[in-house]
Amino acid sequence: MDPRKHLIDSYGREIRDLRISVTDRCNFRCTYCLPEEGIDWLPRSELLTFEEITAISRIFVERFYVDSIRLTGGEPTVRAQLPRLVSMLATLKTHEGKKVNLSMTTNGVTLPLIAEPLRDAGLDRINISLDTLRADRFLEITKRPQFERVLEGIEAAQAVGFHPLKLNVVAMKGINDDEIVDFATFGRDRGLQVRFIEFMPLDGANAWDQAAVLSADEIL
Structure with missing residues (x-):
């Protein structure tokens, strides 16, 4: 008897994707x-090792038909030696004998340094989070003066062959809703897939406000 089984959610949908937070830290x-201040990070000793992450992933892939793994954080690229983890996960094979699809969501700021090692290690896809195309607004949102570095990260990811490259934009009324068309043009001109993400109550900074949610209809 085949011991494997599909994971099914309460709506009857097959779960084929595994999302792994490799760190809670972010730059x-x-x-x-x-x-902005006063964050209690997890002690590094409480983070799963690369070997533990790979072992858990193997169980999901070999027993539960998972065929896609996404690395997230925090910001996953602040985890030291991340390409080594990617290379370990790249050895996993689906029930069809194919390589597991490996992707990552990142803010893009370290990609000028790490895009090529990640690609060489076996990473297949990248989503880059970017909520504004204005340097001053970027500083207001992220509290970091790294706008140009993120643009360099987008170029670096494309240069080493990440395609399609997706851009995640959290759309918020009164903050960046005046840039919707700018983002669409930016994506079209650079061959990026722009995805507008709902402003969700993450509650890390107690900043969520229903009035700031921008609907898909409004975006269109």
Whole structure:
């Protein structure tokens, strides 16, 4: 008897994707996500080792038909030696004998340094989070003067062959809703897939406000 089984949610949908937070730490302090000061990070001893992450992932892939793994954080690229973890996960094979699809969501600021090692290690896809195309507004949202570095990260990811490259934009009324068309143009001109993300109550900085939620209809 085959011991494997599909994971099914309460709506009867198959779960084929595994999302792994490799760290709670982040090098940005986005206003809707984290407070600027006073964050209690997990002790490093409490983070799963790369070997533990790989072992858990193997169980999901080999027993439960998971065929896609996404690395997140916090900001996953602040985890030291991340390409080594990618190379370990890249050895996993789906029930069809194919390589597991590996992706990552990042703020992009370290990609000028790490995009090529990640690609060489076996990372397949990247989503980059960017909520504004204005340097002054970027500083207001992230509390970090790294706008140009993120743009360099986008270029670096494309240069080493990450395609399609997706751009995640948290759309917020009164904050960046005047940039919707700018983002659409930016994506079209650079071959990026722009995705507008709902402003959700992450509550890290107690900044969520229902009035700031921008609907899909309004975006269109």
